[in-house]
Amino acid sequence: MLRLRPRAVPVSVIAWPVAVCSLALSVVALVLHARTEGGLRDTTDLHLADLWLAVLGPTVGAALVARDRRTGLVLLGTAPIAVGAAGGAYAVWAAEVGGAPGATAAAWLATWTWVPYFLPVLMLPVVFRADARLARLAGPVAGVLVLIALLCAFAPGPAGAFAAVPNPLGIARAPWLGPASGVVIGLTAVVLVPAAAVLAFVRRRRADGDDRWQLGMLAVGEAAFVAAHLSPVTEQPLADLLVAVGATALLASVALAVHLRGVTAGLRRERELLATAREAERLRLHRDLHDGVGPELAGIALQLGAFASTGDEPVLRDLETRLRGAVAEIRRVVDDLRPAGLDAAGLVGALRDRAGTFSAGDLDCEVVADVPDALPPAVEVAAYRIATEALTNAARHAGARTCVVRLSADPRTLVVEVEDDGGGIAADPVPGVGLPSMRRRAEELGGTLRIGPGAAGGTLVRATLPVV
Template sequence: MERKEMIVARTGLSRFSAAGLLGASVVLFFVTAFGAGLVSAVDAPSTADIIWFAGFLAFPLVGGLIAWHRPENRVGWLFLAVGVLQYGAAVMDGLSQHMVATHPGSVLGPLLVLVQNALFALGWVCATTYPLLLYPDGRLPTPRWRWALHATTAALAVLITSVVVTPGRVFEDDYAQNPLGVPALETVAPAVTTVTLFVLLGLTMIGMASIIVRWRRAGGADRDRLAWLALAAVVFIVTTVAGLVTDAWTPEWAGAALEGIGVAALPAATGVAVLRADLFDIAVVLDRTIVYSVLTGLVIAAYLGSFAATSTLLAPDPSRSASLLATAVVAVSLSPVKDRLMRVVDRLLFGDRSRPYQVLTHLAERLARTNALEELLRTVTDALSTMLRLPHAQVLVGAEVAAAPHMLALPLISHGRQEGTLLVGRRSGQARFDAAELELLTDLAGQIAIAVRAARLAEDLRESREHIVRAREEERLRIRRDLHDGLGPLLAAASLQVDVLADRALDAEASRLISKIKALISQSVTDVRQVVHGLRPPSLDDLGLVGVVREHATALRVAGLHVVVDCPDDLTVNSAAVEVAAYRIVTEAMTNVVRHADAGTCTVTLNLDEHRLRVEITDDGTGLASPHRDGVGLASMRERADELGGSVTVAAGHGGGTRVIALLPVPSSSAARM
């Protein structure tokens, strides 16, 4: 309860402070705008000056809103400080002029000038560098950016100090001297001031770079907040350029209004980004603003260029004719430019939706190179997101699913069966897809359905083949055990009984018959052993996969090949099919090393995780021939891996020789028992 009361009290104090700073800014603005003319020796500001100063009111107004609703966000407090500092500097300017004019010998006037400069410098970094580093949540992009914050503070302190200790006149047209100036620093202090100003400018550029870093890492709402800042930058650039272009034939207050709009753009955009980033689709507004600003600039430039050219051609009385001709030239020449620009914008916002045939063709080409179902689903997601600029695209295989309010669900139907659902998300600010785009998505869904059906059937076929192979090996294992444990002992017992019968034979004919029966039994035992060995190598049951590999490695050492076996002693494979395939692949690969590689060392590595067995055989031999063709042994290894849904890769080793890697899927314990 006490903690809750403390939070409430702290929030109330924050709001009271925000209201106080906002009120101080408003009061100082009115003092600056309407009180200057009441003080002697101070000229009253013009209408243009008042309009320009009014643009800075956006900082404390927006800062007050942010501090009221998000008191933990330092950007709001910085904007509140801008209002107090900017208008405080203006008040100090008026008071310093008054004191210097009415009290020439007083030190108060020059001191007020120094205070004005310090307040203006503080206002600059509070309006630019600091907010850029902390935008939009009041925190740095990462702790590594803390140095820029500290460097700005240090540079600001150095700047104020260098200005304070610079000796000389505080006004260029007045004899008033800086009372705090140090004569010994007459040449050093101005140089430090100049260098520090450039340092602060560089730190402001670094603050802009931090916005770029945030943009690259951001997504969703965070990217929208950054887009608002980009919109403010566009507005500032457009108003500045417009003011420069129109300055010659517009009243002074019009240029001041454009400058005021440019100044207010940053705090206004920041306020919306922090408090209501989802007000509308900022990406669309930003792109449209950029496009129409560029288009307007082209229109003006083309008009002025055409007017100047026709004025020269139609001299000496060019005004009316040149104007008409320039207008016609602009109307005719910029129409295709406008269409081209609109197509570029439409592609940036909506991708290739205006070229449905190209979208269908591109998707078909990508699907044709995709085999696995999981890879196909990723391909569809990437293709639709890229080609149509969709915020979300997903294929769900199976039964129909319900779509979220901002999503569109399209059934994937092929040969009368629903293979799944295509979910696509509407773009931000888009209430629904238009008819042409909906038709394109429907056509894409039909194409995707066919690909999903083909991939699913191929996967079902592969799984069925794997199941058959695994079942075959398990059945072979069962038959081998039955022959070894059942028929083998019976034949051995029959042979013993025949021996007993031979000892009791009464005549030679009976002895010959008994010998023949014993021979048949011995032949049957040999045949059973051959059948058992053909079904499954007995050594796998006696020694296990690791033991068999090490035994084979020992046998190859006689041929002069040093074999290193790297695998856990307790490695156990719960699938008879995988165990046999791994055994055949390893023995065939090591045999190939002896026959063809002319190697001195061979390394066999076996690793087993939850999903697969990895078998790797490397040697330091002569390596692969170029061009390389699979022989009977390699083809056999690939077939054994393919049967289980695995793969065999044969490539050159890192340090020479050859490397064979086999990846064999291992079923779960429950699946292996099925």
């Protein structure tokens, strides 16, 4: 029996209709507000900044949701502001003309649909470029906003900012709902909103690479919005203008960060493909030289040596010496293209062999590994070169006695850590080629390299390399 399963509609398909509807409802709110005359119009506190956020938020969200789903959904979540603004304006207009249908429902919507005003400033520092642990904060933040909406939806009194219209679902027996909603709103405005901006700056400070400047743009936008939000200016037109400017700065910074992240990701993928292709070509040259040219020259050198040993021919002996030198140079080039130990013993075995050469001296080296046998050639070479360079630095410059190389992997990344008990990083290190070379090898594959103090002193080198 044939069963047809309904296909889920992508968010990107409905995003632009949501943005268009939000724009249309904002225009409706302005038109109804303009058509309301007399004293009722003076009781309507229609904030133009809210309408601007209701237009700009869904528009930017619709443009971003395909590239950054979580950020786009947060911004699309500001669309209910337009619903409440249009509903409240309609309820006031209906109270003036009398007999308009649906005025009661419209008035109730106006009591709580303004709450997404707080959504971008509170949620973006939690979801933008965030890991799973930080993203868990989205639940409690959403819970606070839902609590505000529930308190406002059933608090007796006027319907939100529309004083001329009572809340049709206000619970008269619970007069405390109004003061309670005021307290929660106040704490959100003066505590959670600045805390979200602080979180954005803390995340920017702890990040590195592309994340650092992208989170920096978010932090600047958060600061602009918070400064406008907490401005001492109380005159409504000027206050609305300041908040609108702050909201524009916040949303524009996020939009630019998402766009540049896409550009950066494209460049990174191209760089990774280039590094992978280069390593594949180096591997081919390695095999050709190792299996073809090298043995051929070595064979010629042996034949010349055997022929020269039967007589005293200086020319033949000179050719033999030069051929042996050429063979040695080819072996050096082959090893530079791809360390021979990687093919013979794999990454872990090659590192253990290399660590053994250091352990023969004053440095006691240990390799602890839990990685799959099959890794991309480019990742193997980068991990080997970074680890051996870190070992060399520990032996030559750090004065270390012990050093541990740790390899760990998950389905997407390989982590290489080299930790020693030496003297640590100097305050004014002499520039060399080792550290830039390690960093370049990691960044070519789209990875990161961090160098800092170890858990028990000394130095910790940590490279994270993507394997897919």
